[in-house]
Structures are given as structure tokens and as C-alpha cells.
Amino acid sequence: MTNQEKQQLAIAACKVRMGIVEGTHAAKAGHPGGSLSSADMFAYLYFRELNIDPKQPKMATRDRFVLSKGHTAPGLYAALSLRGFFPWEDLKTLRQIGSHLQGHPNMNLTPGVDMSTGSLGQGVSTAAGMALAARYQGNPCRVYTLLGDGEIEEGQVWEAMMFAHHYRLDNLCVIVDNNGLQIDGPTAEVMDSGDIAEKLRAFGFAVAEINGHDFDEIEAAFARARETKGVPFAIVMHTVKGKGVSYMENQVGWHGKAPNDAEYEQAMAELNAALAKLEGN
Numbered sequence: 672m673t674n675q676e677k678q679q680l681a682i683a684a685c686k687v688r689m690g691i692v693e694g695t696h697a698a699k700a701g702h703p704g705g706s707l708s709s710a711d712m713f714a715y716l717y718f719r720e721l722n723i724d725p726k727q728p729k730m731a732t733r734d735r736f737v738l739s740k741g742h743t744a745p746g747l748y749a750a751l752s753l754r755g756f757f758p759w760e761d762l763k764t765l766r767q768i769g770s771h772l773q774g775h776p777n778m779n780l781t782p783g784v785d786m787s788t789g790s791l792g793q794g795v796s797t798a799a800g801m802a803l804a805a806r807y808q809g810n811p812c813r814v815y816t817l818l819g820d821g822e823i824e825e826g827q828v829w830e831a832m833m834f835a836h837h838y839r840l841d842n843l844c845v846i847v848d849n850n851g852l853q854i855d856g857p858t859a860e861v862m863d864s865g866d867i868a869e870k871l872r873a874f875g876f877a878v879a880e881i882n883g884h885d886f887d888e889i890e891a892a893f894a895r896a897r898e899t900k901g902v903p904f905a906i907v908m909h910t911v912k913g914k915g916v917s918y919m920e921n922q923v924g925w926h927g928k929a930p931n932d933a934e935y936e937q938a939m940a941e942l943n944a945a946l947a948k949l950e951g952n
Contacts, residue, residue, distance in 0.1 A: 676719075677886050678949060683753060684714035685946045688915040689939065690749025694765035694772070696935040701765060701774065704925040705819055706746030708850040708883070708910040713750035715889045716815065725755035728782045734812050735801050737786045739794025740819035740848065741775040742927070748772050748781070756783035792825030794818070795845060799835045802843040802903075813897075817846045821853025824862045829874065835903040836875030844896045845876070845905040848883065850912040852923045868907045876905040883908025917941060 687710040695701035717723070721734045738747050745765060752759050757771070764770035771780040775789030785801075788794040798816035805812050822828065835843050847867055855861050864870070868880045877899045879892035889908070896904040912926070913919030916938045930938055 697763040698766040737798040741788030792827035832874040883910035
């Protein structure tokens with residue numbers, strides 16, 4: 672990846688973060704912390720990795736993305752909008768009655784959303800089913816799913832992992848956002864998952880463990896995923912919850928709380944300054 676390409680991804684990620692702040696502030700609700708920690712991954716997926724076309728959101732051979740940690744919909748919506756699936760102004764309708772951007776993704780309302788999610792654990796299970804169905808249909812698409820490190824406390828997640836290994840779903844890529852915080856506190860204190868990468872290996876996955884804010888490492892992990900045959904692939908990305916907004920970073924209270932007017936102004940000032948620096952202004 673060239674420096675210019677990395678710069679463009681960093682700009683996209685910064686704009687995704689701005690969209691997250693815009694949406695949650697307008698809604699006076701939502702989940703900014705885990706959306707911000709995943710912003711670099713959202714940018715990479717939608718601007719480099721996924722085979723998609725905003726003009727043909729139901730294209731049969733498109734890659735599928737399932738947001739298993741569905742509460743981080745503000746990040747997904749910002750990426751979809753930036754990619755051209757719907758207008759940016761729609762982000763300000765987050766969670767409003769009649770809006771197609773509800774608190775959790777709805778595949779029947781929102782262009783570009785492949786699965787309705789929100790009940791933790793169900794997204795990865797659906798993604799595994801999609802991957803198996805694609806194989807039966809001879810569809811060359813790949814299936815990607817993003818989970819939270821609090822979400823993987825759900826038993827259903829590990830049933831899905833066993834399923835993926837049993838059926839040798841090498842067209843499935845599972846991504847875990849390992850930011851170390853969940854709604855009730857640090858994951859190590861609420862329900863310690865231990866070494867997530869080793870757990871996934873024990874369930875038969877090939878695994879890459881990366882810095883989820885480093886585009887070179889993200890690119891290398893996806894290259895390995897595409898090259899891996901006969902077993903499913905997982906990416907464990909170490910991230911900072913609330914990344915990009917100083918007062919939200921590593922603060923568990925920002926798991927599910929919207930910024931007020933003053934906090935919104937501060938967040939947008941920080942992100943606008945970061946964007947100007949990235950764009951060389």
C-alpha cells in the first residue's frame with residue numbers, strides 16, 4: 672500500500688468518526704465508543720477490501736458484511752454513507768421514528784446492510800450460514816463479520832466458531848474488536864476472555880493478531896485471510912475504545928452515551944483538526 676493510499680484511508684476513517692459523532696449527538700443516544708474503535712476497520716472494509724457496488728446494493732456476487740456487534744451501527748452507517756449508499760445528511764436522523772437508520776442495522780430499511788443484527792452472538796452465526804450457503808450456490812463472494820470482545824462472552828458465538836471450522840468455511844473472515852471495555856467495565860473484570868487469538872486457534876481458525884489502527888497490518892491480515900484455504904480465518908484487532916476523540920478514549924462510560932452540545936463541539940473540533948492535518952491544510 673502506498674503512502675497516498677494510507678492517507679486516503681486515514682481520511683476516510685476520520686470522516687467515519689465524524690459521522691459517528693454527528694449521528695449519536697443528533698439522536699441523543701447510541702454507542703460511540705465501540706463505533707470509534709472500529710472506524711479504521713470500517714474504512715478499510717468499505718474503501719479497499721469489500722467487493723461491493725453502491726449502485727447495485729443487492730448484487731448477487733457482492734461480498735457480505737455482518738455487523739455482529741450491531742449496537743455500533745453509527746460506525747457502519749457512516750462508512751456506508753461515505754461510500755455512497757445514502758446521503759450523509761441521513762446520519763442526523765439516527766434512531767428517529769421513520770428513519771432508515773435505526774439503533775441497530777435493519778436489512779429491510781438500509782441500503783448496504785446485509786443482515787439485521789443487535790442480539791449479540793447472532794450476527795456471527797448468520798455470517799457462518801451465509802458462507803456455507805455461498806459455497807452451496809457456487810457464489811464466489813466472501814463473508815465478513817465484526818464482533819465485540821464483550822460479545823464473545825455469548826455461548827452462541829462459539830457454537831458458530833465450531834460450525835465454521837466443521838464446514839471448513841474458508842470464505843468466512845471473523846473480526847474481533849478487542850478494545851478491552853464493555854458496557855459494565857473492563858472485559859478482564861466482567862468476564863475475562865483470556866487469550867482470544869489462542870481460543871480461536873483452538874476452535875480451528877487461522878488467526879492474525881493486529882493493531883486495529885494500523886492500515887498496513889490490516890492489509891496484511893486480509894491478504895492472509897484470502898490466501899488461507901480449508902479453515903476459517905479470524906482477525907483479532909487490538910484497538911482503543913473511543914479512538915479519535917480524546918475524552919472518550921479508553922473510557923467505559925462512552926460505551927453507550929451520546930455527546931451533549933459542548934462535548935459534540937469539542938469532538939468535532941478535534942476531528943476537524945485531524946482531518947485538516949491529514950489533508951495537508
